[in-house]
Amino acid sequence: MNDYYERLTKQLLEKNHQISYNQARTLVELLWDDFETTYAKAGWEYQGSKMTEKIVKQWIDNYGETLHEFAEANPKYKQYLSQAKHTLH
Numbered sequence: 001m002n003d004y005y006e007r008l009t010k011q012l013l014e015k016n017h018q019i020s021y022n023q024a025r026t027l028v029e030l031l032w033d034d035f036e037t038t039y040a041k042a043g044w045e046y047q048g049s050k051m052t053e054k055i056v057k058q059w060i061d062n063y064g065e066t067l068h069e070f071a072e073a074n075p076k077y078k079q080y081l082s083q084a085k086h087t088l089h
Helices: 002-015 021-041 049-073 075-085
Strands: none
Touching: 002 021, 002 049, 021 049, 021 075, 049 075
């Protein structure tokens, strides 16, 4: 799982230069979790990590440059990004 997150984090950092590594990693993990949760709540059969990676990658490709703006407007994301901003590692 860590490999998926790391690849997506690097991809997001290439698209968005306004966020730190920790913020990018947090965004990737939140997007990943939100997709899988929403997919499950909709009653769809789990398609595996490859499918989730494909969707999160697509979101990064399409919206990566402005994901921080979305996150700042979303209370849940804003809280986690604020914490990630102050993380030392």
